[in-house]
Amino acid sequence: MRFKNTLPLWLLLGMAAFSASACATDGYRDMKFGASxxxxxxxxxxxxxxxEEAPVGKMYSCEDFTFASNKTEATLxxxxxxxxxIAIAIPDDDVAKTLETLKQKYGVAAHSSQKEMQDVDLYPNKTAFINFDNNHISLLRTSNEDAQSSATLIYSAENIPEIQSHAAP
Incomplete structure (x- = not known):
């Protein structure tokens, strides 16, 4: 994916106020963290x-996950x-609206510097992030070796270390 017009999006970040949510999200849509x-x-x-086997656990992927009325890739x-x-590839046209929705709902907990955000659009192999909801939700922007950028929305359970410690060896 390639961002068509990212400058206004990342200028908004410079104005984002830091805030933290009192409670972490419990999943994504009807998919609750900790469910089987x-x-x-x-x-x-x-x-x-x-x-696919991961170092601890398993990953399932699909290419027809519905996000904002569009089909996209997701990995659980x-x-x-x-x-x-869950990690969801955000279509370029949905990034600005997704960012604004997350800011309004959860507030920004942390984010990369303005320079790091701009570097994703200018250089290959760069990463920038914006975290929400006590860092349990992340909007990650990356550029590949050809300097093409993409965005991924990641929702993570609050108690991952606890769940991992109970995983079978």
Whole structure:
């Protein structure tokens, strides 16, 4: 994905006020953190590929996940048969609206510097982030080796270390 007009989006960040939410999100849509793999995969409502083994747990991916009325890629992460994280590729046209919605709902908890954000559009292999909801939600911007940028929305469970510590060796 390539951002078409990112300057106004990242200028908004310079004006973002720091705030923190009192409680962490408990999942994404109907997919609740800590729920079993079978339940979450049924709720994801997309065509999952075979799972990939991760260092701890499993990852399931699909290319037809619905986000903002569009089909996009998503990856769901599970540890010890419990849902802990979802990463959603954000279509270019939805980035500004997604950012504004997250700012209004959760407030900005932390973010990369203005220079780091601009560097994603200018240089290859750069990363910038904006975190929300006590850092449990992240909007991550990256550029690849060809300096093409993309955005990923990541929702993470609050208690991942606790869930990982109960995972089978």
């Amino acid at each position: 793999t079978a339940i979450v995969l049924a709720q994801a409502n997309c065509t999952m590929e075979e799972p 992460f599970f540890v010890n048969d419990k849902f802990i994280r």
